[in-house]
Amino acid sequence: MHHDTTFVDDLGLDPDQISVADADREQRSHDWGTAREDGVRPDVVVWPESTADVASIMRAATEHGVPVTPYAAGTSLEGNAVPIHGGITLDMTRMDAVLDVRPDDLQVDVQPGILGDDVNEAVAKHGLFLPALPSSGAISTIGGMLANDASGMKTVKYGEVSDWVLGMEVVLPTGEVITTGSRAVKTSSGYDLGDIIVGSEGTLGVITRVTIKLAGRPAQVRGGRAHFETLDDAANAVFDAVRSGVDVAKIELIDRLSAAMSNAHLDTDLPDVPMVFVEFHANHGIEEEIDFCRSVFEAHNVTSFEVAENDRGMDELWAARRELAEALEPYETHLSPLTPGDVTVPISEYPGIIRYAKELAEAEDFLIPCFGHAGDGNLHYAVMVDKDDPDHVARGKEVSRKIVERAIELGGTSTGEHGIGLGKQDYLVAEHGEAAVDAMRSIKKALDPAGIMNPGKVFDGPDT
Amino acid sequence: MHHDTTFVDDLGLDPDQISVADADREQRSHDWGTAREDGVRPDVVVWPESTADVASIMRAATEHGVPVTPYAAGTSLEGNAVPIHGGITLDMTRMDAVLDVRPDDLQVDVQPGILGDDVNEAVAKHGLFLPALPSSGAISTIGGMLANDASGMKTVKYGEVSDWVLGMEVVLPTGEVITTGSRAVKTSSGYDLGDIIVGSEGTLGVITRVTIKLAGRPAQVRGGRAHFETLDDAANAVFDAVRSGVDVAKIELIDRLSAAMSNAHLDTDLPDVPMVFVEFHANHGIEEEIDFCRSVFEAHNVTSFEVAENDRGMDELWAARRELAEALEPYETHLSPLTPGDVTVPISEYPGIIRYAKELAEAEDFLIPCFGHAGDGNLHYAVMVDKDDPDHVARGKEVSRKIVERAIELGGTSTGEHGIGLGKQDYLVAEHGEAAVDAMRSIKKALDPAGIMNPGKVFDGPDT
Numbered sequence: 017m018h019h020d021t022t023f024v025d026d027l028g029l030d031p032d033q034i035s036v037a038d039a040d041r042e043q044r045s046h047d048w049g050t051a052r053e054d055g056v057r058p059d060v061v062v063w064p065e066s067t068a069d070v071a072s073i074m075r076a077a078t079e080h081g082v083p084v085t086p087y088a089a090g091t092s093l094e095g096n097a098v099p100i101h102g103g104i105t106l107d108m109t110r111m112d113a114v115l116d117v118r119p120d121d122l123q124v125d126v127q128p129g130i131l132g133d134d135v136n137e138a139v140a141k142h143g144l145f146l147p148a149l150p151s152s153g154a155i156s157t158i159g160g161m162l163a164n165d166a167s168g169m170k171t172v173k174y175g176e177v178s179d180w181v182l183g184m185e186v187v188l189p190t191g192e193v194i195t196t197g198s199r200a201v202k203t204s205s206g207y208d209l210g211d212i213i214v215g216s217e218g219t220l221g222v223i224t225r226v227t228i229k230l231a232g233r234p235a236q237v238r239g240g241r242a243h244f245e246t247l248d249d250a251a252n253a254v255f256d257a258v259r260s261g262v263d264v265a266k267i268e269l270i271d272r273l274s275a276a277m278s279n280a281h282l283d284t285d286l287p288d289v290p291m292v293f294v295e296f297h298a299n300h301g302i303e304e305e306i307d308f309c310r311s312v313f314e315a316h317n318v319t320s321f322e323v324a325e326n327d328r329g330m331d332e333l334w335a336a337r338r339e340l341a342e343a344l345e346p347y348e349t350h351l352s353p354l355t356p357g358d359v360t361v362p363i364s365e366y367p368g369i370i371r372y373a374k375e376l377a378e379a380e381d382f383l384i385p386c387f388g389h390a391g392d393g394n395l396h397y398a399v400m401v402d403k404d405d406p407d408h409v410a411r412g413k414e415v416s417r418k419i420v421e422r423a424i425e426l427g428g429t430s431t432g433e434h435g436i437g438l439g440k441q442d443y444l445v446a447e448h449g450e451a452a453v454d455a456m457r458s459i460k461k462a463l464d465p466a467g468i469m470n471p472g473k474v475f476d477g478p479d480t
Numbered sequence: 481m482h483h484d485t486t487f488v489d490d491l492g493l494d495p496d497q498i499s500v501a502d503a504d505r506e507q508r509s510h511d512w513g514t515a516r517e518d519g520v521r522p523d524v525v526v527w528p529e530s531t532a533d534v535a536s537i538m539r540a541a542t543e544h545g546v547p548v549t550p551y552a553a554g555t556s557l558e559g560n561a562v563p564i565h566g567g568i569t570l571d572m573t574r575m576d577a578v579l580d581v582r583p584d585d586l587q588v589d590v591q592p593g594i595l596g597d598d599v600n601e602a603v604a605k606h607g608l609f610l611p612a613l614p615s616s617g618a619i620s621t622i623g624g625m626l627a628n629d630a631s632g633m634k635t636v637k638y639g640e641v642s643d644w645v646l647g648m649e650v651v652l653p654t655g656e657v658i659t660t661g662s663r664a665v666k667t668s669s670g671y672d673l674g675d676i677i678v679g680s681e682g683t684l685g686v687i688t689r690v691t692i693k694l695a696g697r698p699a700q701v702r703g704g705r706a707h708f709e710t711l712d713d714a715a716n717a718v719f720d721a722v723r724s725g726v727d728v729a730k731i732e733l734i735d736r737l738s739a740a741m742s743n744a745h746l747d748t749d750l751p752d753v754p755m756v757f758v759e760f761h762a763n764h765g766i767e768e769e770i771d772f773c774r775s776v777f778e779a780h781n782v783t784s785f786e787v788a789e790n791d792r793g794m795d796e797l798w799a800a801r802r803e804l805a806e807a808l809e810p811y812e813t814h815l816s817p818l819t820p821g822d823v824t825v826p827i828s829e830y831p832g833i834i835r836y837a838k839e840l841a842e843a844e845d846f847l848i849p850c851f852g853h854a855g856d857g858n859l860h861y862a863v864m865v866d867k868d869d870p871d872h873v874a875r876g877k878e879v880s881r882k883i884v885e886r887a888i889e890l891g892g893t894s895t896g897e898h899g900i901g902l903g904k905q906d907y908l909v910a911e912h913g914e915a916a917v918d919a920m921r922s923i924k925k926a927l928d929p930a931g932i933m934n935p936g937k938v939f940d941g942p943d944t
Contacts, residue, residue, distance in 0.1 A: 118826070118828070120719075120723060121828045165668040166668070200896060201635075201824070202896045204897055205899075206938060207680055258586075263763070301765030428663065429666075429667035430669055432668060433668055434668060451658045455652060455673055463919060
């Protein structure tokens with residue numbers, strides 16, 4: 017779909033803030049999980065440099081009825097930032113400043129285009145950090161994380177990224193600028209508009225400033241890796257650790273196949289067995305916590321539990337988990353992963369969902385490495401397909417769909433981290449019901465009457 | 481305002497679910513913070529016993545354009561549940577069941593009319609608890625807490641009540657029943673409707689079921705009380721404890737006047753000095769944490785820091801804080817408190833806001849005991865007035881207003897816990913700006929097109 021976006025030239029922006037060059041448009045026509053598709057391109061890419069820029073663009077876009085899709089690092093996995101209806105792509109990466117550090121309040125104000133790790137670099141000298149970053153913190157932006165309600169390895173202890181947001185400045189589709197929340201750590205004043213902006217995937221407004229709450233860096237950090245003979249043992253060990261209240265900052269599981277793929281990729285000679293990776297954060301008493309964890313793992317037939325004495329040792333122990341994404345592709349030269357799943361279930365169902373995925377892999381003759389943020393009941397899996405074989409790809413997608421449907425049956429969610437975007441729209445009603453989705457649509461309509469804000473996401477996208 | 485509510489008789493409810501008796505209507509015409517006013521009464525009180533009851537009442541009320549105000553324990557302080565436009569009061573107290581305990585998932589499903597402490601009683605045998613309850617947990621309901629985004633003493637460690645809610649069932653004003661969230665501990669699927677229902681004070685829908693996340697009870701609990709010579713020392717000690725990351729489960733401050741009032745009320749002979757009350761929760765290492773806290777307090781000239789060895793000792797140490805609400809009224813026979821304030825500021829501003837309140841008390845010649853959840857920057861204060869002297873009451877309200885305005889100037893909020901209701905509507909725009917309040921209104925209109933859901937709250941109430 018194409019739109020006349022020449023009105024952008026009259027908004028008083030600098031020429032270098034606007035591009036209709038093929039390369040710029042092409043680069044923002046896809047994300048990490050969504051292949052380039054013919055015809056899907058923004059008509060123009062605009063780089064706002066201030067809230068005022070965003071407001072003037074939104075005002076004009078609403079007036080002209082032209083779609084606007086916010087875009088930053090492009091690391092979304094479900095097409096969340098892909099401008100399927102063309103129009104304006106708002107590249108937020110120039111709005112990447114640290115605006116104000118208030119160490120006494122354990123707070124920092126940032127612009128949305130800043131990378132997660134850059135926030136932590138800016139506050140490290142005060143002994144502070146934003147603990148809930150996903151492991152993509154080095155390459156993904158705060159704005160994108162909040163738009164998609166991102167989380168990650170440390171969520172088991174520290175919650176989601178959005179749990180650390182006190183307030184935001186947001187430009188609504190009409191160009192109105194609102195602030196949400198408060199610099200106080202809690203408020204009961206009015207509706208919490210920030211909470212509806214979080215996870216709305218850029219369909220309700222553009223985040224232009226974020227006030228983040230920080231935590232003190234823990235004095236003690238230790239990490240380790242446990243081996244198990246069976247996947248059931250490993251999954252039950254995680255379940256039991258969470259249920260028993262072991263204070264883990266991370267607890268990650270990989271199955272035998274993932275271990276094998278990591279071993280091959282890293283050229284290491286670890287056993288190809290299910291593994292659980294743990295990290296502990298504490299100000300004191302970390303040895304007691306490690307011992308507590310060990311006792312839980314021992315009840316589930318752990319065959320080895322190594323805990324590193326220092327950071328370097330921890331990096332080594334964690335390598336198989338850390339490098340897993342790279343290990344997945346290409347595997348055995350001809351197979352590559354479909355967009356990884358991120359279903360999440362109640363923790364007691366975690367051993368069941370992972371068993372289901374493995375049985376399905378066996379029955380349908382697919383390789384499906386399973387891994388993920390086990391302590392949250394968050395299963396990542398990648399169905400490995402031969403991308404040159406359309407039938408294999410289609411069957412692989414069907415297998416993936418079955419895992420999602422099972423997760424929803426178990427009281428879980430189709431997406432714990434990545435959002436709906438284009439790829440998960442089929443599950444929205446199954447998960448929430450028609451009435452809830454209608455209520456979401458009514459809020460969309462209330463805040464975006466012209467329907468210009470990242471149209472086709474969350475709701476109403478094309479089948480993909 | 482009066483409405484014809486006879487249609488309620490045709491909804492198939494039992495006769496004992498409906499009352500137009502004066503006593504029943506009178507009892508629900510006010511809350512703890514709002515005096516009875518002539519003419520403010522529901523036309524009928526209805527006790528739903530199921531989600532289906534609520535849905536049929538809401539459907540009919542929307543059809544007839546009759547206001548509906550949810551009501552439960554009536555412990556709100558800002559008129560949040562007062563039916564100022566008459567109509568139907570929905571008394572939720574019969575929907576007080578524990579529906580499902582899932583200890584393996586650390587979850588419980590409850591109906592909204594259950595008292596907070598009853599949730600904890602139901603899950604205690606599993607070693608679990610809902611840690612974020614306000615201190616009114618024995619007398620206030622989960623539904624009311626969520627509607628008003630309540631929090632309390634333990635928020636400094638455990639967050640707000642709503643942080644422990646995974647999902648809800650909500651009946652919208654139209655009678656549609658929606659579910660929000662997931663039983664998974666995190667989801668990025670669609671807009672989080674639950675987050676906009678929380679804190680909406682019953683203006684967007686009626687909560688009919690809540691899925692609550694629980695925590696394991698800590699193995700170690702210790703409590704203590706510290707005395708300081710000056711309020712500045714006490715306030716700075718709290719500020720420094722939070723900034724330094726002392727892991728307190730509660731950290732409460734009372735000023736000299738509050739201490740004196742407690743002493744008089746309890747007939748104890750503690751010194752009339754500013755006091756800080758602390759409680760620690762841990763699974764191990766609690767002595768290290770207490771020592772860490774002591775070292776911080778010592779840097780602020782603490783004159784005494786007693787820590788109890790057992791629960792009974794802790795109860796004794798905490799009595800002056802625990803009984804403070806009762807100690808406030810009546811004071812010196814003729815003074816009684818205005819509705820207590822609950823302003824909340826960034827923690828670095830906490831010493832400043834409490835100093836401001838005390839200076840104002842001095843300058844305006846009012847007694848203003850100050851206390852509260854200091855670790856959150858949450859200042860409670862009560863302006864003591866002679867309620868038989870309208871001029872004194874009016875001047876007292878003016879003093880209270882100045883404290884709220886100062887809190888907002890400092891980047892804080894008019895209400896950290898109690899909500900807007902009727903009493904704080906004047907501050908809504910000051911705090912959020914016109915554009916944000918307009919956005920709130922547009923969401924209200926989207927979900928409650930007939931405008932029947934607790935009308936006049938948050939927005940558009942009469943001056944009080």
